[in-house]
Structures are given as C-alpha cells and as structure tokens.
Amino acid sequence: MIDKDSQAPWLPRVPHPADSATLPIYMVIFFFLGLAGFATHGLSNGREALVIASIVSGVFFTCFLILFAIY
Numbered sequence: 001m002i003d004k005d006s007q008a009p010w011l012p013r014v015p016h017p018a019d020s021a022t023l024p025i026y027m028v029i030f031f032f033l034g035l036a037g038f039a040t041h042g043l044s045n046g047r048e049a050l051v052i053a054s055i056v057s058g059v060f061f062t063c064f065l066i067l068f069a070i071y
Helices: 023-043 047-070
Strands: none
Touching: 023 047
16 A cells, blocks of 8 residues: 655756756857858858858757757
C-alpha cells in the first residue's frame, strides 16, 4: 500500500533556457551577424567569396532560428 503521509522527493526545477535574460541578446546578435554575412555576400567579387559568405550567413541565421525556437 502507498502511505499517504510520505512525501516523494521532488527534484528541483531546472530553469528553461527562455528564462535567461541573455537569450534575446544572443538572438539579436546572431540575426545581425547573419545580415552582415548576407551583406558581404552582395559585396564580394570572387566565386569563392560568395560561397564562403553564403555559408557564414546561413550558419548565423540557423543559430538565430534555433534560438528563436527555444525562446
């Protein structure tokens, strides 16, 4: 039988990452880094520079989207 007087040991609540004050700051930083990468994509002349700039801007926008999904 289960004793009604016994208290189950509850684990402490772990805060969600969205509770952090730095998460929106990181979102803004990655968003503007993605815009900067996209701007360098338009300013670059060589084919290799276009590939590198598109990869960099894609990575920064992906980081932004992941943080947005967490938030």
